[in-house]
Amino acid sequence: MFKVKTSIxxxxxxxxxxxxxxxxxxxxxxxxxxIVPFLLMFLFGTVFGKIANVENLNYIDFIVxxxxxQSIGQSSQYSAMNVASDMTKGINDRFRSMSISKTAIxxxxxxxxxxxxxxxxxxxxxxxxxxxxxxxxxxxxxxVVVGLLIFVxxxxxxxxxxxxxxxxxxxxxxxLMLPLFILPFISSGFVPVDSMNHGMKWFAEIQPMTPIIDxxxxxxLDLPLNNSLWIxxxxxxxxxxxxxxxxxxxxxxxxx
Amino acid sequence: xxxxxxxxxxSGLRKSYKNKEVLKDVNFTVPSGTIYALLGSNGAGKTTxxxxxxxxxxxxxGKISINDFDVVYQExxxxxxxxxxxxxxxxxxxxxxxENLNLIGQLIRLPDVKRKTEGWLSFFDxxxxxxxxxxxxxxxxxxxxxxxxxxxxxxxxxxxxxxxxGLDPQNRIIMWELVKNLAKQGTTVLLTTQYLEEAEYLADNxxxxxxxxxxxxxxxxxxxxxxxxRGAQLNFQTEKQAENAMELLTKEGISVESIEPNLPxxxxxxxxxxxxxxxxx
Numbered sequence: 001m002f003k004v005k006t007s008i009x010x011x012x013x014x015x016x017x018x019x020x021x022x023x024x025x026x027x028x029x030x031x032x033x034x035i036v037p038f039l040l041m042f043l044f045g046t047v048f049g050k051i052a053n054v055e056n057l058n059y060i061d062f063i064v065x066x067x068x069x070q071s072i073g074q075s076s077q078y079s080a081m082n083v084a085s086d087m088t089k090g091i092n093d094r095f096r097s098m099s100i101s102k103t104a105i106x107x108x109x110x111x112x113x114x115x116x117x118x119x120x121x122x123x124x125x126x127x128x129x130x131x132x133x134x135x136x137x138x139x140x141x142x143x144v145v146v147g148l149l150i151f152v153x154x155x156x157x158x159x160x161x162x163x164x165x166x167x168x169x170x171x172x173x174x175x176l177m178l179p180l181f182i183l184p185f186i187s188s189g190f191v192p193v194d195s196m197n198h199g200m201k202w203f204a205e206i207q208p209m210t211p212i213i214d215x216x217x218x219x220x221l222d223l224p225l226n227n228s229l230w231i232x233x234x235x236x237x238x239x240x241x242x243x244x245x246x247x248x249x250x251x252x253x254x255x256x
Numbered sequence: 257x258x259x260x261x262x263x264x265x266x267s268g269l270r271k272s273y274k275n276k277e278v279l280k281d282v283n284f285t286v287p288s289g290t291i292y293a294l295l296g297s298n299g300a301g302k303t304t305x306x307x308x309x310x311x312x313x314x315x316x317x318g319k320i321s322i323n324d325f326d327v328v329y330q331e332x333x334x335x336x337x338x339x340x341x342x343x344x345x346x347x348x349x350x351x352x353x354x355e356n357l358n359l360i361g362q363l364i365r366l367p368d369v370k371r372k373t374e375g376w377l378s379f380f381d382x383x384x385x386x387x388x389x390x391x392x393x394x395x396x397x398x399x400x401x402x403x404x405x406x407x408x409x410x411x412x413x414x415x416x417x418x419x420x421x422g423l424d425p426q427n428r429i430i431m432w433e434l435v436k437n438l439a440k441q442g443t444t445v446l447l448t449t450q451y452l453e454e455a456e457y458l459a460d461n462x463x464x465x466x467x468x469x470x471x472x473x474x475x476x477x478x479x480x481x482x483x484x485x486r487g488a489q490l491n492f493q494t495e496k497q498a499e500n501a502m503e504l505l506t507k508e509g510i511s512v513e514s515i516e517p518n519l520p521x522x523x524x525x526x527x528x529x530x531x532x533x534x535x536x537x
Contacts, residue, residue, distance in 0.1 A: 014362045022350045025389070094346035094405065097310045099335040100363050256314065 011101040015108025022082060023116050033075030034120045038127050041067045044190065045131050054192060057221065060132045065216035066189020068124050069209055072153060073180030075120040076160035077173075079113035083164025084173035087254065096255060106161050106247055113157030114150075121149060135220035145219050148229070151236040152212055156180065158243035165250045183209045188217075208235035263288040263413055263444035264309065269318035271304055278304050279468045282318070286446060286461070288412075291439045293459035294448045300465040302448035303343055306417045309446065310340040322413055339411035343418050345402040347390050353377065353401050354386040360408045376404040395422045403431070407438075414438065416447040420454060425523050426530060432458055491518065 023030065041063060049059040086092050086105065095105060125133075137145065163176035184190070186200060187209035193201055204210055211231035218225040264286035271279040279301045286292040294302045307313040309320060311331040320326070325333040340346075347356050354373055361369030377383045380400040385393060390401065399422055406414060416435070420428045435458055439445055449455055455462045456476045463473040472479060492498040495517055502512045520528075 011363065014359070018348070018351070018359055021355065022348075025350050089349075090342055090344040090346035091348050092346075093312055093342050093344075094340065094360075095363075096312055097335060097338065097340040098360075098363060098409070099332055 008101040008104060008107075011104035012107035012111070015104045016111040017108075019082065019108045019112030020115060023078070023112055026078070029078045030075060030116060030120060033078065033116075034071060034123045034127075036074055037067045037071035037120075037124055040070065041124070041128060041131060058132065058134065060128065061134060061221055062217070063190055064125070064128045064133050064220070065213040066184040066187065066209075067128070068121055068149070068216070069152070069184045069189065069212065070181055071120045071124045072117045072156050073177065073184075075117050076113055076156050076180065077177040078116065079109055079157055079160035080164035080167075080173040080177050081170050082112075083109050083161050084167050084170045087165065088168075088170065092255075102255070103248055103251065106165075106251060109164070110154075110157045110161050113160055114153050117153045117157060118150070121153070136222040137220040141219040141222075144229070145216060148212065148215060148219075148232060148236075151233065151240075155236045155239040155243065158240055158247060162243045162247045162250065165247055165254060183207060184213070187213055189213050208232070208239070211235065261288045262286070263290075263323055264292070264446060265319075265321050266305075266309070267319050269305070269308065269320060270316045271301075271308065271313070272316055277468060279315075282465075282468070282470055284463055284470060284473060286444055288444050289439055289442045290460040291435060291445045291447065291458050293455035293462045294446070294465050295450075295452065295455045295462055296448070296465035297450065301468045302465055303417055305465075306340070306342075306415050306446070306448060310338055310415050311335055312340075337412040338415065339406040339409045339413075340415045341403050341406045341417065341419060343421070345398045347398055347402050347405065349391040350389060352387050352389055353382050353393070353397075356390060356401060356405060357408055360405050364409055366408065366410075372408060376408060380404050396424060396427050399423055400427065403434075411443065413444045413446070416445065418448055418450065420449070420451065425526055428454075429527075487513070 041060070044063055045060040054062045083106070086109075092105070096102070159180075160177060164173045167173040167176055187193075187204050187207060189209060193204045193210065196204055211228040212235070214228040215225065215232045217223060218228065262285050264284075266285070267283050269279055269282040270277075282301075282305065284292070294305060296302050304313065308315050309322065309327060311327055311334055314328060320328070322334045323337050325337070327334050348359070351359065354377065357373040357376055358369055361372060366372060374383075377386050380403070382397060382401060382404070385397060390398060393401065399419075403416075403419065406416075419435070420431055423431060432454070435445055435447070439460075447454075447458065459476060461473065462476055462479055464471045464479070472482070474482075490498075490501070492501065495515075498515055502515060505512055
Protein backbone atom coordinates (compact mmCIF):
# COMPACT_ATOMS: atom_id res chain seq x y z
CA MET A 1 0.00 0.00 0.00
CA PHE A 2 2.82 2.34 0.91
CA LYS A 3 5.34 0.67 -1.27
CA VAL A 4 5.16 0.88 -5.00
CA LYS A 5 7.25 -2.18 -5.72
CA THR A 6 9.39 -4.65 -3.88
CA SER A 7 13.07 -3.88 -3.77
CA ILE A 8 15.37 -6.81 -3.27
CA UNK A 9 18.24 -4.66 -2.03
CA UNK A 10 16.47 -2.74 0.69
CA UNK A 11 14.39 -5.77 1.73
CA UNK A 12 17.58 -7.82 1.99
CA UNK A 13 19.20 -5.06 4.03
CA UNK A 14 16.30 -5.08 6.53
CA UNK A 15 16.44 -8.87 6.72
CA UNK A 16 20.22 -8.70 7.15
CA UNK A 17 19.79 -6.41 10.16
CA UNK A 18 17.19 -8.79 11.58
CA UNK A 19 19.48 -11.82 11.15
CA UNK A 20 22.39 -9.95 12.69
CA UNK A 21 20.22 -9.04 15.66
CA UNK A 22 19.30 -12.71 16.05
CA UNK A 23 23.02 -13.60 16.09
CA UNK A 24 23.72 -10.95 18.70
CA UNK A 25 21.01 -12.48 20.90
CA UNK A 26 22.87 -15.75 20.81
CA UNK A 27 26.53 -14.87 21.50
CA UNK A 28 27.12 -18.36 22.93
CA UNK A 29 26.84 -19.72 19.41
CA UNK A 30 29.70 -17.57 18.19
CA UNK A 31 31.72 -18.42 21.28
CA UNK A 32 31.29 -22.17 20.76
CA UNK A 33 32.21 -21.79 17.10
CA UNK A 34 35.44 -20.10 18.15
CA ILE A 35 36.29 -22.13 21.23
CA VAL A 36 36.24 -25.54 19.54
CA PRO A 37 38.79 -24.58 16.84
CA PHE A 38 40.80 -22.69 19.46
CA LEU A 39 41.01 -25.78 21.66
CA LEU A 40 42.06 -27.86 18.67
CA MET A 41 44.74 -25.32 17.83
CA PHE A 42 45.90 -25.28 21.46
CA LEU A 43 46.02 -29.08 21.71
CA PHE A 44 47.68 -29.62 18.36
CA GLY A 45 50.11 -26.76 18.85
CA THR A 46 51.23 -27.65 22.37
CA VAL A 47 50.86 -31.43 22.52
CA PHE A 48 51.91 -32.41 19.02
CA GLY A 49 53.79 -29.25 18.18
CA LYS A 50 57.01 -30.49 19.78
CA ILE A 51 57.18 -33.74 17.85
CA ALA A 52 55.54 -32.67 14.63
CA ASN A 53 58.18 -30.85 12.69
CA VAL A 54 56.49 -30.32 9.39
CA GLU A 55 58.53 -29.06 6.47
CA ASN A 56 60.78 -27.19 8.91
CA LEU A 57 57.86 -24.97 9.99
CA ASN A 58 56.56 -24.20 13.43
CA TYR A 59 53.53 -26.49 13.78
CA ILE A 60 51.27 -23.63 14.93
CA ASP A 61 52.19 -21.66 11.81
CA PHE A 62 51.38 -24.76 9.78
CA ILE A 63 47.89 -25.45 11.16
CA VAL A 64 46.46 -21.89 11.37
CA UNK A 65 44.75 -21.96 7.92
CA UNK A 66 43.15 -25.36 8.61
CA UNK A 67 41.88 -24.13 11.97
CA UNK A 68 40.46 -20.96 10.38
CA UNK A 69 38.50 -23.03 7.84
CA GLN A 70 37.18 -25.23 10.64
CA SER A 71 35.99 -22.22 12.60
CA ILE A 72 34.26 -20.79 9.52
CA GLY A 73 32.58 -24.17 9.05
CA GLN A 74 31.55 -24.29 12.70
CA SER A 75 30.09 -20.81 12.86
CA SER A 76 28.30 -21.35 9.54
CA GLN A 77 26.31 -24.11 11.22
CA TYR A 78 24.35 -21.35 12.88
CA SER A 79 23.40 -19.82 9.53
CA ALA A 80 22.06 -23.19 8.46
CA MET A 81 20.20 -23.59 11.76
CA ASN A 82 18.72 -20.09 11.60
CA VAL A 83 17.50 -20.64 8.05
CA ALA A 84 16.00 -24.02 8.98
CA SER A 85 14.34 -22.47 12.02
CA ASP A 86 12.79 -19.66 9.95
CA MET A 87 11.50 -22.19 7.44
CA THR A 88 9.73 -24.23 10.12
CA LYS A 89 8.17 -21.31 12.00
CA GLY A 90 5.13 -19.16 11.38
CA ILE A 91 7.13 -15.99 10.80
CA ASN A 92 7.99 -17.16 7.28
CA ASP A 93 4.28 -17.38 6.44
CA ARG A 94 3.95 -13.77 7.46
CA PHE A 95 6.85 -12.69 5.28
CA ARG A 96 5.47 -14.68 2.38
CA SER A 97 2.04 -13.10 2.63
CA MET A 98 3.60 -9.63 2.61
CA SER A 99 4.63 -7.68 -0.43
CA ILE A 100 8.37 -8.11 0.03
CA SER A 101 11.08 -9.65 -2.08
CA LYS A 102 10.91 -13.43 -1.71
CA THR A 103 14.62 -14.14 -1.54
CA ALA A 104 15.48 -11.21 0.74
CA ILE A 105 15.38 -13.53 3.75
CA UNK A 106 18.05 -15.77 2.19
CA UNK A 107 20.34 -12.84 1.48
CA UNK A 108 19.78 -11.60 5.01
CA UNK A 109 20.91 -14.92 6.48
CA UNK A 110 23.90 -15.22 4.12
CA UNK A 111 25.01 -11.67 4.94
CA UNK A 112 24.72 -12.19 8.69
CA UNK A 113 26.67 -15.43 8.24
CA UNK A 114 29.53 -13.58 6.56
CA UNK A 115 29.68 -11.07 9.42
CA UNK A 116 29.61 -13.85 12.03
CA UNK A 117 32.30 -15.87 10.27
CA UNK A 118 34.50 -12.79 9.93
CA UNK A 119 34.28 -12.17 13.67
CA UNK A 120 35.21 -15.77 14.47
CA UNK A 121 38.07 -15.69 11.94
CA UNK A 122 39.49 -12.55 13.55
CA UNK A 123 39.20 -14.17 16.96
CA UNK A 124 41.01 -17.30 15.73
CA UNK A 125 43.84 -15.31 14.14
CA UNK A 126 44.14 -13.26 17.33
CA UNK A 127 44.39 -16.32 19.56
CA UNK A 128 46.80 -17.94 17.09
CA UNK A 129 49.21 -15.08 17.78
CA UNK A 130 48.96 -15.82 21.51
CA UNK A 131 49.87 -19.45 20.82
CA UNK A 132 52.94 -18.49 18.80
CA UNK A 133 51.71 -17.86 15.25
CA UNK A 134 54.41 -15.75 13.59
CA UNK A 135 53.52 -14.95 9.98
CA UNK A 136 56.09 -13.47 7.64
CA UNK A 137 53.89 -12.22 4.80
CA UNK A 138 54.15 -8.68 3.45
CA UNK A 139 51.31 -6.17 3.60
CA UNK A 140 50.35 -6.97 0.00
CA UNK A 141 50.27 -10.68 0.85
CA UNK A 142 47.90 -9.99 3.71
CA UNK A 143 45.57 -8.03 1.48
CA VAL A 144 45.33 -11.08 -0.78
CA VAL A 145 44.79 -13.30 2.30
CA VAL A 146 41.93 -11.10 3.53
CA GLY A 147 40.38 -11.11 0.06
CA LEU A 148 40.60 -14.89 -0.10
CA LEU A 149 39.10 -15.30 3.37
CA ILE A 150 36.20 -13.00 2.52
CA PHE A 151 35.52 -14.98 -0.63
CA VAL A 152 35.69 -18.29 1.28
CA UNK A 153 33.33 -16.77 3.82
CA UNK A 154 30.75 -15.83 1.22
CA UNK A 155 30.93 -19.27 -0.43
CA UNK A 156 30.51 -21.14 2.86
CA UNK A 157 27.72 -18.84 4.10
CA UNK A 158 25.72 -19.49 0.95
CA UNK A 159 26.42 -23.20 1.32
CA UNK A 160 25.06 -22.94 4.88
CA UNK A 161 21.88 -21.23 3.65
CA UNK A 162 21.44 -24.07 1.16
CA UNK A 163 21.90 -26.71 3.89
CA UNK A 164 19.36 -24.88 6.05
CA UNK A 165 16.84 -25.00 3.21
CA UNK A 166 17.56 -28.65 2.44
CA UNK A 167 16.85 -29.99 5.90
CA UNK A 168 13.41 -30.38 7.38
CA UNK A 169 14.57 -29.77 10.95
CA UNK A 170 16.93 -27.40 12.74
CA UNK A 171 18.99 -30.30 14.11
CA UNK A 172 19.31 -31.85 10.67
CA UNK A 173 20.71 -28.67 9.19
CA UNK A 174 23.65 -28.58 11.59
CA UNK A 175 24.36 -32.20 10.71
CA LEU A 176 24.55 -31.30 7.03
CA MET A 177 27.27 -28.78 7.88
CA LEU A 178 29.45 -31.36 9.64
CA PRO A 179 31.57 -32.17 6.53
CA LEU A 180 32.92 -28.62 6.66
CA PHE A 181 34.49 -29.44 10.02
CA ILE A 182 35.86 -32.80 8.84
CA LEU A 183 37.19 -31.76 5.42
CA PRO A 184 40.15 -29.70 6.74
CA PHE A 185 41.42 -32.86 8.47
CA ILE A 186 41.56 -34.65 5.13
CA SER A 187 43.49 -31.86 3.45
CA SER A 188 46.88 -30.21 3.74
CA GLY A 189 45.57 -28.51 6.90
CA PHE A 190 47.17 -30.67 9.60
CA VAL A 191 49.67 -32.94 7.85
CA PRO A 192 51.42 -32.61 4.49
CA VAL A 193 49.42 -34.31 1.77
CA ASP A 194 52.50 -36.36 0.79
CA SER A 195 52.41 -38.19 4.12
CA MET A 196 48.91 -39.58 3.46
CA ASN A 197 48.15 -42.98 1.96
CA HIS A 198 47.24 -43.20 -1.68
CA GLY A 199 43.44 -42.83 -1.54
CA MET A 200 43.51 -40.10 1.08
CA LYS A 201 46.16 -38.22 -0.86
CA TRP A 202 44.07 -38.35 -4.01
CA PHE A 203 41.04 -36.95 -2.15
CA ALA A 204 43.04 -34.30 -0.29
CA GLU A 205 44.51 -33.02 -3.52
CA ILE A 206 41.24 -32.63 -5.37
CA GLN A 207 39.11 -31.13 -2.58
CA PRO A 208 38.77 -27.33 -2.24
CA MET A 209 40.19 -27.02 1.28
CA THR A 210 43.72 -27.91 0.16
CA PRO A 211 44.29 -25.08 -2.36
CA ILE A 212 42.71 -22.57 0.07
CA ILE A 213 44.95 -23.74 2.92
CA ASP A 214 48.04 -23.89 0.68
CA UNK A 215 47.42 -20.35 -0.56
CA UNK A 216 46.98 -18.97 2.96
CA UNK A 217 50.11 -20.76 4.13
CA UNK A 218 52.21 -19.67 1.16
CA UNK A 219 51.15 -16.04 1.50
CA UNK A 220 51.58 -15.76 5.28
CA LEU A 221 54.74 -17.85 5.59
CA ASP A 222 56.44 -16.59 2.46
CA LEU A 223 56.48 -19.95 0.68
CA PRO A 224 56.15 -20.57 -3.07
CA LEU A 225 52.52 -20.00 -4.12
CA ASN A 226 52.35 -22.10 -7.34
CA ASN A 227 48.87 -21.97 -8.84
CA SER A 228 46.95 -22.88 -5.67
CA LEU A 229 45.60 -19.34 -5.29
CA TRP A 230 43.84 -19.47 -8.65
CA ILE A 231 42.44 -22.91 -7.92
CA UNK A 232 41.21 -21.62 -4.55
CA UNK A 233 39.48 -18.63 -6.13
CA UNK A 234 37.95 -20.84 -8.79
CA UNK A 235 36.54 -23.18 -6.14
CA UNK A 236 35.07 -20.27 -4.17
CA UNK A 237 33.49 -18.81 -7.28
CA UNK A 238 32.06 -22.19 -8.29
CA UNK A 239 30.66 -22.92 -4.82
CA UNK A 240 29.20 -19.41 -4.55
CA UNK A 241 27.39 -19.64 -7.87
CA UNK A 242 26.19 -23.22 -7.35
CA UNK A 243 24.98 -22.59 -3.78
CA UNK A 244 23.23 -19.39 -4.87
CA UNK A 245 21.36 -21.02 -7.74
CA UNK A 246 20.44 -24.14 -5.75
CA UNK A 247 19.32 -22.14 -2.70
CA UNK A 248 16.91 -20.04 -4.74
CA UNK A 249 15.56 -23.09 -6.55
CA UNK A 250 15.08 -25.08 -3.34
CA UNK A 251 13.47 -22.10 -1.62
CA UNK A 252 11.04 -21.51 -4.46
CA UNK A 253 10.10 -25.18 -4.46
CA UNK A 254 9.63 -25.27 -0.71
CA UNK A 255 7.33 -22.28 -0.56
CA UNK A 256 5.14 -23.07 -3.55
CA UNK B 257 -28.54 2.16 -1.02
CA UNK B 258 -25.28 2.39 -2.95
CA UNK B 259 -24.04 -0.77 -4.59
CA UNK B 260 -21.67 -2.53 -2.25
CA UNK B 261 -18.23 -3.34 -3.61
CA UNK B 262 -17.01 -6.91 -3.31
CA UNK B 263 -13.71 -7.41 -1.50
CA UNK B 264 -13.34 -11.16 -1.63
CA UNK B 265 -14.76 -13.25 -4.41
CA UNK B 266 -14.33 -17.02 -4.50
CA SER B 267 -15.90 -19.20 -7.15
CA GLY B 268 -15.41 -22.87 -7.89
CA LEU B 269 -12.45 -23.17 -5.53
CA ARG B 270 -10.98 -26.67 -5.47
CA LYS B 271 -7.90 -28.02 -3.70
CA SER B 272 -6.54 -31.50 -3.09
CA TYR B 273 -3.54 -32.70 -1.13
CA LYS B 274 -2.26 -35.80 -2.91
CA ASN B 275 -5.43 -37.85 -3.35
CA LYS B 276 -7.42 -36.22 -0.59
CA GLU B 277 -9.90 -33.65 -1.77
CA VAL B 278 -9.85 -30.89 0.84
CA LEU B 279 -11.97 -28.30 -0.90
CA LYS B 280 -14.66 -29.18 -3.44
CA ASP B 281 -16.28 -26.30 -5.24
CA VAL B 282 -16.31 -23.54 -2.62
CA ASN B 283 -18.15 -20.33 -3.58
CA PHE B 284 -18.69 -17.15 -1.60
CA THR B 285 -18.30 -13.39 -1.76
CA VAL B 286 -17.56 -10.87 0.95
CA PRO B 287 -18.63 -7.23 0.54
CA SER B 288 -16.13 -4.55 1.58
CA GLY B 289 -16.14 -3.55 5.19
CA THR B 290 -18.03 -6.60 6.41
CA ILE B 291 -17.07 -9.52 8.61
CA TYR B 292 -17.38 -12.99 7.17
CA ALA B 293 -16.98 -16.05 9.36
CA LEU B 294 -16.08 -19.53 8.20
CA LEU B 295 -17.41 -21.87 10.81
CA GLY B 296 -16.35 -25.48 10.89
CA SER B 297 -14.79 -28.26 12.87
CA ASN B 298 -11.15 -29.28 12.65
CA GLY B 299 -10.22 -30.49 9.21
CA ALA B 300 -13.17 -28.85 7.49
CA GLY B 301 -10.82 -26.90 5.20
CA LYS B 302 -10.95 -23.46 6.85
CA THR B 303 -7.20 -22.98 7.08
CA THR B 304 -6.73 -24.17 3.49
CA UNK B 305 -9.13 -21.48 2.30
CA UNK B 306 -7.29 -18.81 4.28
CA UNK B 307 -3.92 -19.98 2.94
CA UNK B 308 -5.16 -19.83 -0.63
CA UNK B 309 -6.71 -16.39 -0.18
CA UNK B 310 -3.51 -15.06 1.37
CA UNK B 311 -1.38 -16.37 -1.56
CA UNK B 312 0.48 -18.95 0.55
CA UNK B 313 -1.04 -21.86 -1.32
CA UNK B 314 -2.05 -22.29 -4.94
CA UNK B 315 -5.59 -23.49 -5.69
CA UNK B 316 -6.16 -26.43 -8.03
CA UNK B 317 -9.08 -24.72 -9.67
CA GLY B 318 -11.51 -21.84 -9.45
CA LYS B 319 -11.33 -18.08 -9.65
CA ILE B 320 -10.39 -16.18 -6.52
CA SER B 321 -9.91 -12.45 -6.33
CA ILE B 322 -9.19 -9.98 -3.56
CA ASN B 323 -10.13 -6.37 -4.35
CA ASP B 324 -10.40 -7.47 -7.99
CA PHE B 325 -6.84 -8.82 -8.06
CA ASP B 326 -6.44 -12.49 -8.93
CA VAL B 327 -4.66 -14.43 -6.17
CA VAL B 328 -2.78 -16.58 -8.67
CA TYR B 329 -1.82 -14.14 -11.41
CA GLN B 330 -1.58 -10.91 -9.42
CA GLU B 331 -0.28 -12.23 -6.10
CA UNK B 332 2.01 -9.27 -5.56
CA UNK B 333 -0.91 -6.84 -5.85
CA UNK B 334 -3.01 -9.05 -3.58
CA UNK B 335 -0.27 -9.09 -0.94
CA UNK B 336 -0.30 -5.31 -0.87
CA UNK B 337 -3.87 -5.16 0.37
CA UNK B 338 -4.00 -8.10 2.76
CA UNK B 339 -2.69 -9.16 6.11
CA UNK B 340 -2.74 -12.61 7.66
CA UNK B 341 -2.87 -13.78 11.23
CA UNK B 342 -2.40 -17.49 10.92
CA UNK B 343 -3.38 -20.24 13.28
CA UNK B 344 0.21 -20.51 14.48
CA UNK B 345 1.59 -17.24 15.73
CA UNK B 346 3.83 -15.63 13.14
CA UNK B 347 6.20 -13.77 15.45
CA UNK B 348 9.96 -13.86 15.76
CA UNK B 349 10.70 -15.43 19.14
CA UNK B 350 14.28 -14.21 19.39
CA UNK B 351 13.38 -10.56 18.84
CA UNK B 352 11.51 -8.38 21.32
CA UNK B 353 7.92 -7.32 20.80
CA UNK B 354 8.99 -3.84 19.76
CA GLU B 355 11.57 -5.17 17.29
CA ASN B 356 8.96 -7.46 15.74
CA LEU B 357 6.63 -4.54 15.06
CA ASN B 358 9.44 -2.31 13.81
CA LEU B 359 10.59 -5.05 11.44
CA ILE B 360 7.18 -5.29 9.82
CA GLY B 361 6.90 -1.50 9.58
CA GLN B 362 10.31 -1.24 7.93
CA LEU B 363 9.58 -4.02 5.47
CA ILE B 364 6.54 -2.22 4.11
CA ARG B 365 8.27 1.18 4.27
CA LEU B 366 5.64 2.51 6.60
CA PRO B 367 6.15 6.18 7.40
CA ASP B 368 6.54 6.95 11.08
CA VAL B 369 7.24 3.34 12.11
CA LYS B 370 8.38 4.09 15.66
CA ARG B 371 5.25 6.01 16.62
CA LYS B 372 2.96 3.38 15.12
CA THR B 373 4.84 0.62 16.92
CA GLU B 374 4.37 2.36 20.25
CA GLY B 375 0.73 2.94 19.41
CA TRP B 376 0.02 -0.74 18.83
CA LEU B 377 2.09 -1.79 21.84
CA SER B 378 -0.03 0.33 24.12
CA PHE B 379 -3.26 -0.62 22.36
CA PHE B 380 -2.58 -4.30 23.02
CA ASP B 381 -1.27 -3.65 26.51
CA UNK B 382 2.23 -4.83 25.64
CA UNK B 383 4.33 -1.75 26.57
CA UNK B 384 5.69 -3.37 29.72
CA UNK B 385 6.91 -6.40 27.81
CA UNK B 386 7.98 -4.47 24.69
CA UNK B 387 11.69 -4.79 25.42
CA UNK B 388 11.52 -8.47 26.32
CA UNK B 389 12.11 -11.32 23.93
CA UNK B 390 8.94 -12.85 22.59
CA UNK B 391 10.11 -16.27 23.80
CA UNK B 392 9.26 -15.08 27.33
CA UNK B 393 5.70 -14.06 26.36
CA UNK B 394 2.58 -15.96 27.39
CA UNK B 395 0.32 -17.46 24.74
CA UNK B 396 -2.12 -14.55 24.92
CA UNK B 397 0.64 -11.95 24.65
CA UNK B 398 2.04 -13.67 21.57
CA UNK B 399 -1.38 -13.73 19.99
CA UNK B 400 -1.87 -10.02 20.67
CA UNK B 401 1.54 -9.18 19.24
CA UNK B 402 0.76 -11.36 16.24
CA UNK B 403 -2.42 -9.43 15.55
CA UNK B 404 -0.66 -6.11 16.16
CA UNK B 405 1.86 -7.12 13.49
CA UNK B 406 -0.97 -7.83 11.09
CA UNK B 407 -2.59 -4.48 11.79
CA UNK B 408 0.69 -2.59 11.45
CA UNK B 409 0.28 -3.14 7.71
CA UNK B 410 -3.08 -1.31 7.77
CA UNK B 411 -4.63 -3.92 5.50
CA UNK B 412 -7.78 -3.46 3.45
CA UNK B 413 -8.54 -7.13 3.87
CA UNK B 414 -7.64 -8.97 7.06
CA UNK B 415 -7.55 -12.75 7.42
CA UNK B 416 -7.84 -14.10 10.92
CA UNK B 417 -7.41 -17.85 11.25
CA UNK B 418 -8.92 -18.80 14.62
CA UNK B 419 -7.95 -15.46 16.16
CA UNK B 420 -9.24 -16.15 19.65
CA UNK B 421 -7.93 -19.68 20.10
CA GLY B 422 -5.73 -19.55 23.17
CA LEU B 423 -7.03 -16.21 24.44
CA ASP B 424 -8.67 -15.81 27.84
CA PRO B 425 -12.29 -14.56 27.90
CA GLN B 426 -11.23 -11.00 28.69
CA ASN B 427 -8.85 -10.77 25.77
CA ARG B 428 -11.36 -12.51 23.56
CA ILE B 429 -13.85 -9.74 24.19
CA ILE B 430 -11.18 -7.09 23.53
CA MET B 431 -10.39 -8.87 20.27
CA TRP B 432 -14.05 -8.99 19.29
CA GLU B 433 -14.45 -5.26 19.84
CA LEU B 434 -11.30 -4.62 17.82
CA VAL B 435 -12.53 -6.69 14.89
CA LYS B 436 -15.91 -4.93 14.97
CA ASN B 437 -14.20 -1.54 14.97
CA LEU B 438 -11.93 -2.47 12.10
CA ALA B 439 -14.93 -3.44 10.02
CA LYS B 440 -16.66 -0.21 10.95
CA GLN B 441 -13.64 1.69 9.62
CA GLY B 442 -13.90 -0.18 6.32
CA THR B 443 -11.60 -3.17 6.74
CA THR B 444 -12.95 -6.40 5.31
CA VAL B 445 -12.42 -9.26 7.72
CA LEU B 446 -12.51 -12.96 6.96
CA LEU B 447 -12.22 -15.06 10.07
CA THR B 448 -12.36 -18.75 10.78
CA THR B 449 -13.58 -20.09 14.05
CA GLN B 450 -14.78 -23.18 15.84
CA TYR B 451 -16.77 -21.12 18.32
CA LEU B 452 -20.36 -20.63 17.35
CA GLU B 453 -20.89 -17.67 19.65
CA GLU B 454 -17.92 -15.91 18.08
CA ALA B 455 -19.41 -16.22 14.61
CA GLU B 456 -22.79 -15.17 15.92
CA TYR B 457 -21.48 -12.11 17.73
CA LEU B 458 -19.08 -10.84 15.07
CA ALA B 459 -20.08 -11.88 11.63
CA ASP B 460 -22.34 -10.14 9.15
CA ASN B 461 -22.36 -13.40 7.23
CA UNK B 462 -21.55 -16.91 8.32
CA UNK B 463 -20.73 -19.94 6.19
CA UNK B 464 -20.72 -23.40 7.66
CA UNK B 465 -17.92 -25.42 6.11
CA UNK B 466 -18.00 -29.19 6.32
CA UNK B 467 -15.75 -31.66 4.51
CA UNK B 468 -14.61 -29.03 2.03
CA UNK B 469 -18.04 -27.75 1.12
CA UNK B 470 -20.11 -24.81 2.27
CA UNK B 471 -23.26 -26.38 3.66
CA UNK B 472 -25.11 -23.15 4.22
CA UNK B 473 -24.43 -19.44 4.18
CA UNK B 474 -26.24 -16.38 5.45
CA UNK B 475 -26.63 -13.93 8.30
CA UNK B 476 -26.49 -15.49 11.78
CA UNK B 477 -30.20 -14.64 12.14
CA UNK B 478 -31.08 -16.41 8.88
CA UNK B 479 -29.12 -19.51 9.82
CA UNK B 480 -31.01 -19.73 13.07
CA UNK B 481 -34.37 -19.38 11.41
CA UNK B 482 -33.97 -22.26 8.96
CA UNK B 483 -33.87 -24.89 11.69
CA UNK B 484 -37.36 -25.55 13.10
CA UNK B 485 -37.98 -23.77 16.39
CA ARG B 486 -37.21 -25.55 19.60
CA GLY B 487 -39.98 -24.01 21.69
CA ALA B 488 -39.90 -20.69 23.52
CA GLN B 489 -38.29 -19.65 26.75
CA LEU B 490 -39.59 -17.41 29.51
CA ASN B 491 -37.22 -15.82 31.99
CA PHE B 492 -38.09 -14.62 35.50
CA GLN B 493 -36.22 -12.68 38.12
CA THR B 494 -36.67 -15.29 40.85
CA GLU B 495 -37.53 -18.95 41.04
CA LYS B 496 -40.60 -18.12 43.13
CA GLN B 497 -42.06 -16.02 40.31
CA ALA B 498 -41.42 -18.86 37.90
CA GLU B 499 -43.29 -21.31 40.12
CA ASN B 500 -46.25 -18.94 40.38
CA ALA B 501 -46.28 -18.47 36.64
CA MET B 502 -46.21 -22.20 36.12
CA GLU B 503 -49.25 -22.64 38.34
CA LEU B 504 -51.13 -19.97 36.39
CA LEU B 505 -50.17 -21.44 33.06
CA THR B 506 -51.14 -24.95 34.07
CA LYS B 507 -54.55 -23.63 35.20
CA GLU B 508 -55.02 -22.16 31.71
CA GLY B 509 -54.21 -25.55 30.21
CA ILE B 510 -50.75 -24.60 28.85
CA SER B 511 -48.29 -27.34 29.69
CA VAL B 512 -44.88 -26.40 31.05
CA GLU B 513 -42.14 -28.88 30.32
CA SER B 514 -39.62 -28.01 32.97
CA ILE B 515 -38.39 -25.31 35.28
CA GLU B 516 -34.70 -24.57 35.69
CA PRO B 517 -32.79 -21.93 37.61
CA ASN B 518 -30.76 -19.60 35.37
CA LEU B 519 -27.24 -20.27 36.60
CA PRO B 520 -24.43 -17.95 35.49
CA UNK B 521 -22.01 -19.52 33.04
CA UNK B 522 -18.42 -19.99 34.19
CA UNK B 523 -17.48 -17.22 31.80
CA UNK B 524 -19.89 -14.85 33.60
CA UNK B 525 -18.32 -15.82 36.90
CA UNK B 526 -14.82 -15.27 35.56
CA UNK B 527 -15.57 -11.88 34.02
CA UNK B 528 -17.48 -10.64 37.08
CA UNK B 529 -14.65 -11.59 39.40
CA UNK B 530 -12.04 -9.98 37.16
CA UNK B 531 -14.11 -6.81 37.00
CA UNK B 532 -14.61 -6.66 40.75
CA UNK B 533 -10.94 -7.21 41.29
CA UNK B 534 -10.07 -4.37 38.93
CA UNK B 535 -12.49 -2.03 40.67
CA UNK B 536 -11.02 -2.96 44.03
CA UNK B 537 -7.61 -1.86 42.81
